[in-house]
Amino acid sequence: MSVTTAPTSKADHPAIASKLSVELGKRGYDIHVGRGLIARAAELIKPVLHQPRVYIVSDSIVASLYLEPLEAQLKAAGIRCDHTVVPAGESSKDVSHLAQVLNAMIAARCERSTMVVALGGGVVGDLAGFAASILLRGVDFVQIPTSLLAQVDSSVGGKTGINMPAGKNLVGTFHQPRLVIADTDVLATLPKRELLAGYAEVAKYGLIEDVPFWNWLEQNGSAMVGGGESSHELLRHAIMTSCTTKARTVAADERESGVRALLNLGHTFGHALEAEMGYGAELLHGEAVAIGMVLAFDLSARLGLCPQADALRVREHLQAVGLPVRPPRAGRNGAVTPKRLIAHMAQDKKVKDGAVTFVLARGIGKAFLTADVPLDKLEATLAAAQAA
C-alpha cells in the first residue's frame, strides 16, 4: 500500500491532502483525504472516466449544499452530468429507492461507460454503489463521502447494498469504487450528532488492532469532534489512519472470508439494536456501533477474555466524547429485551452453520472472531448494560 502526503495545490489554507491506495490489482484505487477536495473533483475524477459523462446520486440535504457547485465544475471541465436525489436518511436504503435510482439512470440513457458518482453519506454510497453494480450488469462508480462515517468506513472496500425488512444490508454486492474523494471541509457542515456517529467507526480501528491510535484518540478525540480550526488536522490524521487500516484489510480479504470480519466489531450488537429502533433518527448506525463495541468489550470481560479495566476504558472514552453507551430499553415495538436482541442477531448476515459470529477482544487492540459465546453470558451482558 502506498501513502503520500503533499501540500494541496489550490487550497487557500495551509492544510495538506493525502493519498493512499487500495491494492487490489486491476480493481485497485486511490483514496484522497484533505481539505478543498470537492472543489478539485473534476481534476481528480477525469483520469478515471471512460467517457466525459457522470451520473450523480445524492440525498436531499447533501444535494442542497454541494450538488450545484459540483455539477458546475464538472460541466466546466466538459463532463456531462445527470443526477437523481433521494430523501436524506437510512429509509432511502431500500428496494423502492433502489428502483427509483435505477429507473432514473435508465431514463437518462446511462451507458456502460457512464461513471456513477455517489455524493453523500453511507446511505447514498451503499445505494448508489449497489445501483452501479447491477445497472447494465455493472458500471463503475466514484465515492465522494460527505459524512465522517462514510469517509472512514463505508466508502472504502466496495460493500454496497440495501436494507430489507428482516435486517440491515441483507441484499448487496461487493463492487469496488474507482476512486474515493474524502473532503474534510464538508465535515464542518455535519451536525455534531452525525460527526459523533462517525467517530464510533474511527474508534473501532483503534479497538481492533491499533493501541497507539486508541491512545491518541483518548488524548485528541474530544478536540477532533469539537470543531474549530485545529479539528481539521486531527480529522485528517484520524481519517488517514482509519482508511490505511481499512485499505490494508480490504486488500488482504476483499470478500470477508477472514480478517475483514474484524471490521464488524460492535456491528452484530449494533445491527440488532438498529432493527429494534427502526433504522431512523432514534438511533444512528454509528451510535448503535458505539453501544455494540461497549457490549463486545463487556462480554469479553464477562467471559474472562479481556481485562475489566479495558472494557471500562472503552465505555468511558466513548461516553466522554458524547456517544451513547447503553442499549435503549424501549424500541418501536415496545420493550427492548435481551431475548429480542438475540433473536435479531440470529438473522445477521454473519451467521454461519446456525451460529452467530462475534468480534470479541482480549484487550484494547486485540480483537478476534469467535462463535463460542454461551447464551446465558450474552443475555447477562445485555441485561447488565441496560441496567447500567
Ligand code: GLY
Ligand atoms: N464496514 C465493514 C467493512 O467494510 O468490511
